[in-house]
Amino acid sequence: MLLLPCPFCGARAETEFVFGGDGSVAPPPEGENASDAAWTEALYFRDNPRGAHRELWFHRHGCRRWIAVERDTVSHAILRAELLVPSARKDGQA
Amino acid sequence: MRYSVFSLIRNAFSGHTDWPAAWREPEPRAYYDTIIVGGGGHGLATAYYLAKEHGVTDLAVVEKGYLGSGNVGRNTTIIRSNYLMPANTGFYEWSLKLWEGLEQDFNFNAMVSQRGVLNLFHSDAQRDASARRGNAMRLNGVDAELLDREQVRRMVPLLDMENARFPVKGGLLQPRGGTVRHDAVAWGYARGADQRGVDLLQNCEVTGIRVQDGRVVGVETTRGFIGARRVGLACAGHSSHVAAMAGLRLPIETHVLQAFVSEGVKPVLDQVVTYGAGHFYISQSDKGGLVFGGDLDGYNSYAQRGNMPVVEEVMEMGLQLFPAFSRLRYVRQWGGVMDMSMDGSPIIDRTPIAGLYLNCGWCYGGFKATPASGWCFAWTIAKDEPHRLNAGFRLDRFATGHVIDEKGAGTTPNLH
Numbered sequence: 001m002l003l004l005p006c007p008f009c010g011a012r013a014e015t016e017f018v019f020g021g022d023g024s025v026a027p028p029p030e031g032e033n034a035s036d037a038a039w040t041e042a043l044y045f046r047d048n049p050r051g052a053h054r055e056l057w058f059h060r061h062g063c064r065r066w067i068a069v070e071r072d073t074v075s076h077a078i079l080r081a082e083l084l085v086p087s088a089r090k091d092g093q094a
Numbered sequence: 095m096r097y098s099v100f101s102l103i104r105n106a107f108s109g110h111t112d113w114p115a116a117w118r119e120p121e122p123r124a125y126y127d128t129i130i131v132g133g134g135g136h137g138l139a140t141a142y143y144l145a146k147e148h149g150v151t152d153l154a155v156v157e158k159g160y161l162g163s164g165n166v167g168r169n170t171t172i173i174r175s176n177y178l179m180p181a182n183t184g185f186y187e188w189s190l191k192l193w194e195g196l197e198q199d200f201n202f203n204a205m206v207s208q209r210g211v212l213n214l215f216h217s218d219a220q221r222d223a224s225a226r227r228g229n230a231m232r233l234n235g236v237d238a239e240l241l242d243r244e245q246v247r248r249m250v251p252l253l254d255m256e257n258a259r260f261p262v263k264g265g266l267l268q269p270r271g272g273t274v275r276h277d278a279v280a281w282g283y284a285r286g287a288d289q290r291g292v293d294l295l296q297n298c299e300v301t302g303i304r305v306q307d308g309r310v311v312g313v314e315t316t317r318g319f320i321g322a323r324r325v326g327l328a329c330a331g332h333s334s335h336v337a338a339m340a341g342l343r344l345p346i347e348t349h350v351l352q353a354f355v356s357e358g359v360k361p362v363l364d365q366v367v368t369y370g371a372g373h374f375y376i377s378q379s380d381k382g383g384l385v386f387g388g389d390l391d392g393y394n395s396y397a398q399r400g401n402m403p404v405v406e407e408v409m410e411m412g413l414q415l416f417p418a419f420s421r422l423r424y425v426r427q428w429g430g431v432m433d434m435s436m437d438g439s440p441i442i443d444r445t446p447i448a449g450l451y452l453n454c455g456w457c458y459g460g461f462k463a464t465p466a467s468g469w470c471f472a473w474t475i476a477k478d479e480p481h482r483l484n485a486g487f488r489l490d491r492f493a494t495g496h497v498i499d500e501k502g503a504g505t506t507p508n509l510h
Binding site: 001002013014015019021022036037040041043044045046047048049050053055071073074075076 | 332334335343344345346347348392393394395396397401402403436492493505506508
């Protein structure tokens with residue numbers, strides 16, 4: 001059982017969370033103007049590290065916040081966990 | 095030596111102490127024409143078919159541990175070809191046909207048992223989906239039978255047909271599906287390849303892939319550099335970081351899948367049965383143990399062991415189908431690491447690097463594919479082009495949009 005250190009709720013069992021996948025993946029910054037190749041890379045290709053892996057978890061049965069966790073994919077040791085804060089948009093909306 | 099009833103009788107007289115080793119343990123040579131990375135089911139099958147079908151015998155298989163130490167011995171041994179997508183149907187049916195003649199072909203008892211694979215359904219919508227799948231299979235020349243409730247009840251008497259939430263309404267049966275003794279598959283292919291002159295190099299981990307001017311020239315290993323004109327990667331579970339040695343990035347995540355065995359009991363279950371309202375599959379081994387499994391653990395992992403939540407979930411689903419099994423103790427559990435591809439289908443293809451070939455992305459359906467995977471990968475390496483059976487399993491399908499998503503789950507490797 002993974003114990004994920006939620007910054008709000010403390011250490012909680014993995015069954016309270018939903019796995020949100022690889023957290024290093026981001027859409028290309030050019031958005032809809034990005035090339036097909038850039039979108040293919042972002043959508044389909046992964047580093048898939050054997051070791052430290054940045055990933056997203058959603059605390060569904062807790063604070064309902066997304067957290068970013070760095071976890072070792074071999075030992076399952078949790079190296080870091082932080083709240084996922086959306087970057088501020090230019091128009092001032094969150 | 096050829097295994098037969100006569101060799102068995104002859105060796106019985108000497109107390110079975112004179113059997114020769116099934117394969118040699120050669121020292122690595124400085125150069126091979128072709129190297130296969132990965133001494134599991136797919137790698138050994140590739141070596142076997144390269145030697146047998148294409149006459150490539152200047153060939154080595156390099157394996158970081160012992161032969162068959164990975165996923166070929168870490169699965170629930172099921173074989174079937176009940177697929178829907180055209181790119182999959184032909185390939186998996188060819189695999190099943192190779193299974194049917196495999197033991198005679200490589201002269202090894204792999205205990206291929208075509209006991210039938212029964213996929214249960216629990217609602218009208220699921221019945222329609224099963225009928226559609228069965229029709230698609232039959233149109234493609236694969237056997238399929240739609241069973242109603244009474245037929246299922248007669249066939250699998252221990253099933254709880256009256257589950258209040260998910261009553262069994264029937265099932266889609268593939269009579270030619272079944273189980274195989276998985277370790278024997280690795281051993282049979284290894285022995286067959288060795289007899290044709292293939293060097294099987296164990297405890298020989300690849301630490302680098304040497305590329306010059308866009309062409310592969312060999313592999314660095316823990317037993318020194320080995321030169322080669324062609325290198326085939328068949329190391330599912332670890333494909334990403336092995337391919338990264340050649341500078342390739344793959345559409346794959348590595349996840350762990352668990353399997354379980356109960357204590358041995360008298361014959362209680364004659365088929366492979368899968369649950370339609372959960373993800374659960376079960377059969378009974380010839381030794382009597384019930385062999386079963388369920389979902390992935392759900393997050394990226396290279397650990398060859400699993401976690402408790404999925405253990406509980408699998409047991410719960412099993413008992414929904416077979417309440418009688420609540421009295422059994424389960425005795426063994428193991429985890430294997432899976433190449434989960436982005437569309438749930440495998441990749442057998444060339445790569446942008448000349449002489450480097452890729453066999454990966456088997457998700458957790460790689461065992462049943464072993465013969466056809468080796469057969470098609472051998473063809474792809476020998477002819478430097480895909481066979482029509484693996485023509486759909488291209489590496490560039492993600493860029494061109496020709497993904498083969500059997501489940502329609504999208505780019506969610508942990509859900510395929």
